[in-house]
Amino acid sequence: MQAMIAVLNNDNDLIGGIDSFCFNNIESIKWNCYCWNKWSNLIYTFIKFNGTDSLVYSICDLASPTYCDTAVVYIKVLPLNDAPVVDNELITTNEDTAVTGDLTDAGDFDPDGTTLTANTMPVDGPNHGTIVINANGTYTYTPSANFNGTDTVVVAICDSGLPMPAICVNDTIFITVNPINDAPIVDNEIITTNEDTAVTGDLTDAATLIKMEQ
16 A cells, blocks of 8 residues: 655745755665655555554755755554455265364464454355354354255354454355265065965065155
8 A cells, every 4th residue: 555645745944945856865664665756745655564654854955055954754554454364165074974164274364363253153055954153163064864965155254353343254165965875775565365375576666665765
């Protein structure tokens, strides 16, 4: 970011005026970059900085003999709350198996150094299961019974607000549920026949198939 400071606005000379082209840096700015434009304005450039900075300069008048004086530019950059930095989660589990994770792990941080928290109610999802989210970012996802495929959950991650207000960003959990081989479901067979009479049946009849689909 840049700020333009008209340093001559409060500089004056009672006789002869100020030579606006006679700048000398006595003590340069410590933390960031600066330059002077053609109107003798100070262009102060800073990135991800807040705090105080200063520049000592001298300026001379247009009289003869020439007299010079020094002045100090004090610069105070107020802090702004930076948004949290989060990475999306990629998790895999098997059908009918719960999985746990952490939304505020090593890849997630607040540039301002505050502790991140997770909203316990998801912004969106899940569509094929349930999720329990704790404020510290840990969670447990349980897929629906016999479901396999993909699911997503969107969760808001918030900083502590330094300065206020707090800022929240969305973190997405991408979930892959692998299929597993389910055991067949069979029903016992009850058949009746007469003495010395053969009888036929089907061990994989419709009743069994219907039960497997339920």
